Amino acid sequence: MTFKDQLKFVRQNMKKNKMRIFMTVLATAMGCTFLIVLASVGFGLQETLVKDQLEQSLVTEIQIHGYEDKDGNYHEITDEEIEYIESIEGIKAVTRRIQLYQTPDYKIDNYQSNANTVVAHFPSELKAGLKLAEGNLPEAENEIVVGYNFEEYLTEKDADPEEIYDEQGTVKEAFRYSDSLIGKNIDMTVYQYIDGEEQSQTTSLKVVGILEKPTREWATDSNVYITEGTLSEIEEFTGTLRGSIQQDGEQVSEPDSDSDTYNTVNAYANNLEVVDSISTQLKDENYLTYSVADEVKQINMLFTIAKAGLIFIGTIAILIASIGIYNTMTMAVTERAPDIGIMKAIGANPKTIKQIFLLESSYIGFMGAIIGTIVAYIISFAVNIGLPLIIEMAFQEEVPEGLKFSSIPLSLVAISTGICLLVTIVSGSRPAKRATKIDVLKAMRREI
Amino acid sequence: MITVKHLYHDFELGKKGNKTTLPVLKDISFQVNKGEIVTIAGRSGSGKSTLLNLVSGFIKPTQGEIWINNTRVTDLNEATFADFRLEHVGFIFQNFQLIPSMTAYQNIELPLILKGTDEPTRKQRTIETLTKVGLIDHQDHYPSELSGGQQQRVSIARALVLNPPLILADEPTGSLDSETEAELLNFIKQLNKEMDITFLIITHDEEVASIGNHTIHIKDGKLIAGGVFQ
Numbered sequence: 001m002t003f004k005d006q007l008k009f010v011r012q013n014m015k016k017n018k019m020r021i022f023m024t025v026l027a028t029a030m031g032c033t034f035l036i037v038l039a040s041v042g043f044g045l046q047e048t049l050v051k052d053q054l055e056q057s058l059v060t061e062i063q064i065h066g067y068e069d070k071d072g073n074y075h076e077i078t079d080e081e082i083e084y085i086e087s088i089e090g091i092k093a094v095t096r097r098i099q100l101y102q103t104p105d106y107k108i109d110n111y112q113s114n115a116n117t118v119v120a121h122f123p124s125e126l127k128a129g130l131k132l133a134e135g136n137l138p139e140a141e142n143e144i145v146v147g148y149n150f151e152e153y154l155t156e157k158d159a160d161p162e163e164i165y166d167e168q169g170t171v172k173e174a175f176r177y178s179d180s181l182i183g184k185n186i187d188m189t190v191y192q193y194i195d196g197e198e199q200s201q202t203t204s205l206k207v208v209g210i211l212e213k214p215t216r217e218w219a220t221d222s223n224v225y226i227t228e229g230t231l232s233e234i235e236e237f238t239g240t241l242r243g244s245i246q247q248d249g250e251q252v253s254e255p256d257s258d259s260d261t262y263n264t265v266n267a268y269a270n271n272l273e274v275v276d277s278i279s280t281q282l283k284d285e286n287y288l289t290y291s292v293a294d295e296v297k298q299i300n301m302l303f304t305i306a307k308a309g310l311i312f313i314g315t316i317a318i319l320i321a322s323i324g325i326y327n328t329m330t331m332a333v334t335e336r337a338p339d340i341g342i343m344k345a346i347g348a349n350p351k352t353i354k355q356i357f358l359l360e361s362s363y364i365g366f367m368g369a370i371i372g373t374i375v376a377y378i379i380s381f382a383v384n385i386g387l388p389l390i391i392e393m394a395f396q397e398e399v400p401e402g403l404k405f406s407s408i409p410l411s412l413v414a415i416s417t418g419i420c421l422l423v424t425i426v427s428g429s430r431p432a433k434r435a436t437k438i439d440v441l442k443a444m445r446r447e448i
Numbered sequence: 449m450i451t452v453k454h455l456y457h458d459f460e461l462g463k464k465g466n467k468t469t470l471p472v473l474k475d476i477s478f479q480v481n482k483g484e485i486v487t488i489a490g491r492s493g494s495g496k497s498t499l500l501n502l503v504s505g506f507i508k509p510t511q512g513e514i515w516i517n518n519t520r521v522t523d524l525n526e527a528t529f530a531d532f533r534l535e536h537v538g539f540i541f542q543n544f545q546l547i548p549s550m551t552a553y554q555n556i557e558l559p560l561i562l563k564g565t566d567e568p569t570r571k572q573r574t575i576e577t578l579t580k581v582g583l584i585d586h587q588d589h590y591p592s593e594l595s596g597g598q599q600q601r602v603s604i605a606r607a608l609v610l611n612p613p614l615i616l617a618d619e620p621t622g623s624l625d626s627e628t629e630a631e632l633l634n635f636i637k638q639l640n641k642e643m644d645i646t647f648l649i650i651t652h653d654e655e656v657a658s659i660g661n662h663t664i665h666i667k668d669g670k671l672i673a674g675g676v677f678q
Contacts, residue, residue: 001561001562001563001564002564005561005564009561012549016549339547339549341545342545342546342547343547343558343562344530345504345506345533345539345541345545346533346534346539346558346559346562346606347530347531347532347533347534347535347537347559347562347563348530348534348562349527349530349531349534349562350526350527350530351527352562440506441501441506441507444541444545
């Protein structure tokens with residue numbers, strides 16, 4: 001008997017008791033919907049968290065915070081280690097920055113600002129994708145580049161601090177420096193306590209470039225990028241490493257004790273696929289690293305466990321529906337026993353009889369899975385639109401933008417359909433087996 | 449065509465732990481040659497239907513051998529016997545045994561479907577057979593819409609549709625009036641003559657028994673006359 005004929009046969013049989021079949025399909029569909037909707041919450045929240053994580057940092061970036069030696073002591077990264085990291089296959093660039101341990105005052109004309117100041121290694125920064133919006137990179141020792149947002153924080157010196165900021169906390173247009181900074185000299189003032197008294201040193205620096213706007217909308221860059229020569233000058237004045245301000249009696253490192261180490265070292269991989277292997281390699285070699293891939297991996301691991309739990313709970317609903325399928329199929333076998341007897345008498349193979357009943361129960365499961373999936377998509381859509389509104393109305397709290405409560409990927413549809421089919425086939429297998437055992441003579445005498 | 453050798457069959461009576469056996473057939477041996485009509489006659493309870501059920505493979509004998517078309521069918525398992533039946537044996541039952549939810553056409557088409565015959569051939573074979581039994585105008589009728597004689601002709605058509613070399617008939621005229629009975633017996637003789645189909649017919653009716661080339665008489669589970677061996 002061909003599969004097509006078996007299917008035709010099953011359809012004919014199912015038409016004989018439409019209401020019973022409909023109720024069984026409905027129960028299966030409800031079970032399937034419950035499974036999908038339940039698991040979709042796990043998928044939705046995972047998607048939101050991972051997306052959030054990926055948006056907050058560069059996916060190919062591996063932050064290297066230091067190195068742990070054999071004795072378990074922590075060291076900052078040196079040029080020697082950077083040279084090694086750069087040699088790893090799949091690494092595009094290794095950027096390194098030295099942070100000034102104070103925020104100097106910057107003054108230009110009647111405007112001033114305090115800015116985070118760093119020494120960057122521009123060749124590697126350019127390789128990693130750094131771009132200038134205007135001007136060029138520093139060539140002389142007293143030249144600097146500034147972050148894209150630096151200018152926004154330059155405010156009028158004598159303005160009332162309460163008036164210069166708007167509701168969002170940004171400097172109002174009227175109080176901002178409005179000229180171009182390129183080619184202008186800007187005074188940097190650093191401080192130090194010498195013999196208990198605050199002393200300052202002002203250096204004139206020339207702005208030669210402005211970096212491009214950070215790619216992420218929420219990110220700002222108001223840093224000032226100085227040269228190593230300028231840093232040495234600051235260290236010479238403060239007498240401390242990286243210009244840190246020395247309070248009375250405080251012990252600080254001497255300027256040259258750790259001169260070839262970096263505060264911030266970031267490695268950039270060629271693509272996302274190699275991030276994990278590079279990160280693992282560095283960790284194996286005692287580097288202290290962090291990458292968004294690690295974070296995403298942990299999130300995924302956590303959510304995989306959560307989703308498995310939710311799918312398991314959802315499967316219980318399908319298992320309950322399977323009782324209905326078992327009942328329906330048992331009744332179908334009993335009702336059709338005389339027909340089965342006749343078919344067996346004229347030469348139907350028991351295997352064919354079994355296949356027909358298994359096909360019927362899988363058909364119920366498949367129909368239930370299709371209807372259940374459609375309903376689940378509708379519920380998921382409604383939840384994603386409706387729940388934020390309900391939360392806002394009921395709790396007066398705004399739901400984070402882009403938060404997805406429910407997400408139904410194709411993999412979830414495949415999993416639920418698979419579970420649904422498996423459960424229905426298993427629940428239909430016993431009645432199907434019973435059908436093959438029907439005694440031909442008893443069946444034809446209508447004794448079953 | 450059919451050879452039965454020293455066939456015994458016992459029925460088990462009672463429940464587990466308190467079973468008794470009732471011998472139904474004792475040492476039955478006979479032979480049916482190709483192209484013959486052989487009838488098995490006997491009173492009610494003589495064991496003739498049990499004998500046909502054994503030959504059909506619906507039950508297994510306690511002892512003995514049955515050969516059909518050079519195949520020792522007593523060695524076949526249920527599934528293999530089912531395939532063998534579909535290929536080699538047609539059945540005519542006393543109460544027709546048609547599937548009530550299927551039309552005459554669908555009932556006749558069923559063996560072809562079970563065999564996996566393609567649809568155009570199926571259609572052609574079913575129409576041919578319906579024409580042969582004179583029911584082409586009743587092809588869309590359900591069994592409940594047909595007379596006893598018509599239902600039996602549908603049953604015969606279903607047995608014929610795969611051109612089996614052997615047809616086993618269990619009281620084929622048992623549910624028919626005398627006029628229809630005569631018509632059916634003539635039709636069986638015609639099929640035997642024209643298509644060279646071998647018939648093994650069970651009956652308690654002497655008139656039906658008389659259409660056979662020879663008749664096997666059974667009494668109390670024993671063969672009392674007609675077991676021919678060549």
